[in-house]
Amino acid sequence: MISGSTPASTTRTPSRPFSRCSIATERPIGPACNPTVAGRLCLAFGRSRFMTLAASDLRKSYGQTRAVDGVSVVLRPGMVHAIVGENGAGKSTTLRMLAGAEPPDSGVMTLDEASYAPPSVVGAAALGVSLVYQEITINRSLTVAENIFIDRLRQFAGPLGFIDRRRMEAAARAILERIGAQIPVSADTGRLNLGELKCIEIARALSTNPKILLLDESTAYLDHREVQAVLRVISELKGQGMTVAFVSHHLDEVLAVADELTILKDGQYVGTYRTTEIEPNEIHRRMVGRELARSIYPPRPPGDPSKPVVFEACEVAVGRELGGVSLNVRAGEILGLAGLKGAGAEALFAAICGDLPLRGGSMTLAGSLYAPSSPTSAWGQGVAYLPGDRHNEGLIADFSILDNLVMARPPHHGPFFDRAAATAIAGDLIVQIGIKTQSVDSSCRSLSGGNLQKVVIGKCLAVQPRLLLLNNPTRGVDIGARTEIYRIVRQKAAQGLAVILSSEDMPELIGMSDRLLVLRQGQITHRIETAADATEHDIIGHMA
Numbered sequence: 001m002i003s004g005s006t007p008a009s010t011t012r013t014p015s016r017p018f019s020r021c022s023i024a025t026e027r028p029i030g031p032a033c034n035p036t037v038a039g040r041l042c043l044a045f046g047r048s049r050f051m052t053l054a055a056s057d058l059r060k061s062y063g064q065t066r067a068v069d070g071v072s073v074v075l076r077p078g079m080v081h082a083i084v085g086e087n088g089a090g091k092s093t094t095l096r097m098l099a100g101a102e103p104p105d106s107g108v109m110t111l112d113e114a115s116y117a118p119p120s121v122v123g124a125a126a127l128g129v130s131l132v133y134q135e136i137t138i139n140r141s142l143t144v145a146e147n148i149f150i151d152r153l154r155q156f157a158g159p160l161g162f163i164d165r166r167r168m169e170a171a172a173r174a175i176l177e178r179i180g181a182q183i184p185v186s187a188d189t190g191r192l193n194l195g196e197l198k199c200i201e202i203a204r205a206l207s208t209n210p211k212i213l214l215l216d217e218s219t220a221y222l223d224h225r226e227v228q229a230v231l232r233v234i235s236e237l238k239g240q241g242m243t244v245a246f247v248s249h250h251l252d253e254v255l256a257v258a259d260e261l262t263i264l265k266d267g268q269y270v271g272t273y274r275t276t277e278i279e280p281n282e283i284h285r286r287m288v289g290r291e292l293a294r295s296i297y298p299p300r301p302p303g304d305p306s307k308p309v310v311f312e313a314c315e316v317a318v319g320r321e322l323g324g325v326s327l328n329v330r331a332g333e334i335l336g337l338a339g340l341k342g343a344g345a346e347a348l349f350a351a352i353c354g355d356l357p358l359r360g361g362s363m364t365l366a367g368s369l370y371a372p373s374s375p376t377s378a379w380g381q382g383v384a385y386l387p388g389d390r391h392n393e394g395l396i397a398d399f400s401i402l403d404n405l406v407m408a409r410p411p412h413h414g415p416f417f418d419r420a421a422a423t424a425i426a427g428d429l430i431v432q433i434g435i436k437t438q439s440v441d442s443s444c445r446s447l448s449g450g451n452l453q454k455v456v457i458g459k460c461l462a463v464q465p466r467l468l469l470l471n472n473p474t475r476g477v478d479i480g481a482r483t484e485i486y487r488i489v490r491q492k493a494a495q496g497l498a499v500i501l502s503s504e505d506m507p508e509l510i511g512m513s514d515r516l517l518v519l520r521q522g523q524i525t526h527r528i529e530t531a532a533d534a535t536e537h538d539i540i541g542h543m544a
């Protein structure tokens with residue numbers, strides 16, 4: 001039995017009777033808490049193969065911030081346990097404590113009922129608990145195989161101490177095949193996309209043969225096809241009896257794979273439920289503390305062909321990724337780009353924001369020839385870019401929130417930085433976008449993943465751009481904040497902003513775009529004039 005205090009939710013009265021999983025009892029209740037048949041067989045033949053990880057009344061503070069404030073959770077063999085909550089609710093902190101990355105301030109953790117207090121991530125992995133972090137942790141100067149076995153290369157050392165690369169690469173290939181990732185094991189990771197990097201991290205976690213796998217927003221960087229592959233792997237691992245904890249802001253994914261879910265709010269435990277017995281609306285209500293609007297997407301104004309074209313690309317070709325694409329976007333319009341990774345959207349964005357030269361074609365901005373020599377030149381001409389990788393391209397994590405928000409266009413008073421104006425701009429954005437922080441001067445390192453994403457969005461809005469390029473803008477952002485970001489983007493569009501939106505989140509793409517283009521292998525394969533009429537099926541059919 002888990003020791004510790006009674007979970008907070010037992011004192012709450014649900015609005016309708018939910019069958020809650022019994023966090024405080026030893027025995028799982030009902031079918032949803034039973035391991036799968038495969039899991040039961042594994043348990044019967046070797047109980048030590050799969051394990052139960054339980055945490056009771058965990059607490060963790062960072063200075064004044066109570067990141068986790070009395071969280072209890074039981075992860076059982078053969079089951080997928082989702083942990084959900086708004087940005088900053090304490091999900092990552094909880095997983096980090098379970099994985100030995102940080103010690104709790106207080107609380108009790110047990111592994112198969114034995115006391116569990118891993119001194120480090122390596123210590124936890126040795127006990128069978130592996131974490132895939134929310135942010136990308138790949139060393140881009142190493143190959144795929146080296147990254148997978150980064151802390152265990154010695155196991156491939158031959159008698160003379162040299163690494164047997166063939167053996168290491170064969171082992172890496174076997175794990176990647178297991179998760180359906182087609183990545184060459186000797187590939188230079190510097191050339192891989194974010195989805196591929198995430199697959200390598202999942203492979204790295206699996207390479208330790210964990211009994212308990214903790215996945216923190218592991219699908220956030222993946223495209224439609226990769227998400228499906230990872231969800232299949234999770235189901236397969238569950239079928240083998242593995243214990244999986246899964247954090248995601250996408251309830252459809254959660255409901256597709258999870259048996260139970262624990263809701264956190266502001267660091268506190270709300271409750272644990274069987275996914276078959278709680279409605280999505282109710283999950284949202286308990287996460288956010290209020291009902292969500294029926295649609296998270298703002299209404300689309302009718303298209304207005306009399307509005308001026310803000311940006312036009314004519315037969316634009318970039319590197320090997322984009323081969324002669326023509327498109328335009330008008331003031332007030334949101335143009336959606338659909339496509340798998342490498343289909344061409346990132347190359348197009350890189351050219352528009354001055355990061356890559358054109359191989360062919362031309363671009364115009366507000367009717368004039370546009371050929372930015374660098375990102376600084378693009379930003380200077382009113383083109384703001386929200387990159388897909390917030391950590392490497394979007395912000396400087398060691399700088400304060402204020403510095404990051406005004407970085408693209410710092411306010412000046414004569415030759416001097418105008419700190420008062422910067423504080424006012426940053427303060428407004430923090431309120432407008434709902435960035436959860438103690439102060440504008442806090443380091444970005446202190447922010448949760450979703451709040452970091454909001455800082456990057458704020459940085460783009462602070463320059464009051466005329467063209468906004470959004471690459472997966474709501475990656476890792478909770479549904480309440482997403483609704484707010486959609487509202488702000490639509491509001492800015494109504495004021496004349498032109499937006500190009502590339503997203504791997506299909507409902508977002510359909511819900512936010514006015515028109516849609518589908519890209520495949522560097523070409524536009526399909527044009528949808530009224531995005532509201534598009535279906536996911538139709539789009540996916542032209543992507544693959």
Ligand SMILES: Nc1ncnc2c1ncn2[C@@H]1O[C@H](COP(=O)(O)OP(=O)(O)OP(=O)(O)O)[C@@H](O)[C@H]1O
Nearest residue numbers: 062067087088089090091092093446447448449450
């Ligand atoms: N190292 C740190 N220093 C200071 N504060 C931190 C630190 N890590 C987390 N926090 C704070 O703890 C709270 C919980 O953060 P956590 O990352 O666990 O949230 P989360 O639920 O995973 O959010 P998200 O969905 O945005 O990833 C947040 O308010 C965050 O700002």
